[in-house]
Amino acid sequence: MSQILNIPNILTLSRIALLPGFIGGFYMHSNAGLVLSFVVFIICCITDYLDGYLARAYKQTTEIGKLLDPLADKILVLVAILYMVGFNMVSQNTLIPVAVTVCREVMVSSLRGSALNGSSMFTTSILAKCKTATQMFALATIFISYIFEIRSMCLFGEAVLWLSSLLAIISGFQYFRRIVN
Numbered sequence: 001m002s003q004i005l006n007i008p009n010i011l012t013l014s015r016i017a018l019l020p021g022f023i024g025g026f027y028m029h030s031n032a033g034l035v036l037s038f039v040v041f042i043i044c045c046i047t048d049y050l051d052g053y054l055a056r057a058y059k060q061t062t063e064i065g066k067l068l069d070p071l072a073d074k075i076l077v078l079v080a081i082l083y084m085v086g087f088n089m090v091s092q093n094t095l096i097p098v099a100v101t102v103c104r105e106v107m108v109s110s111l112r113g114s115a116l117n118g119s120s121m122f123t124t125s126i127l128a129k130c131k132t133a134t135q136m137f138a139l140a141t142i143f144i145s146y147i148f149e150i151r152s153m154c155l156f157g158e159a160v161l162w163l164s165s166l167l168a169i170i171s172g173f174q175y176f177r178r179i180v181n
Contacts, residue, residue, distance in 0.1 A: 003060075007054055007058075008052070008060050008061075008065055009051070009060075009062060009065050012069050013068065015048065015076055016075060018043060018044055019076070019079060021037075021040045022040040022076075022079065022083075023079065025037030025040065026083050026087055034143065034146055037083075038140070038144070041136075041143065042140065045076075048073055048076075052069065066123070073132050074105045081135075089142055090142060094162075096162075096165070097161045097162045097164065098161075100169060101165055104168040104171075105168075107175075108171075127170060128167075128174075131167035131168050131171050134160060135164040138157045138158070138160035138164055139161075140157075141154075141156060142158065142161075144157075145157060
């Protein structure tokens with residue numbers, strides 16, 4: 001039990017637990033609400049980095065952590081993207097990379113779920129980690145653009161979201177290729 005409740009796994013679970021605060025900020029319909037959602041989002045992004053770092057540094061990597069960490073990332077990113085779309089924070093053209101991201105995450109999660117005993121073929125690749133970091137950077141940029149009303153920054157964030165969808169496609173194909181080989 002103590003192996004499951006190590007600090008990296010607690011940080012991972014905290015990302016999921018913080019989501020109601022993230023979502024609640026949107027329903028405040030104010031700049032303060034956006035700031036709340038942004039701060040929660042940034043805390044979640046930091047815990048994503050920290051849980052992986054601590055798990056590797058202190059050799060606290062667990063099978064449950066290997067499953068929960070990417071799941072927590074997917075939930076955070078997908079909820080953030082869907083709320084940004086739902087609250088018209090991004091242009092309609094951004095629906096294309098959003099759809100690509102949602103499809104990729106469902107596909108990879110399905111592949112992971114069908115893997116037996118945490119097969120190493122489903123360890124997170126460097127490219128997939130770059131994809132997640134790019135998504136988080138794009139979403140943080142979009143948040144900042146809305147908080148400070150800088151439209152050009154939102155366009156930049158949307159462009160980075162397009163880049164992350166390209167990384168999502170490539171890393172998704174990597175997972176498929178691992179299964180076929």
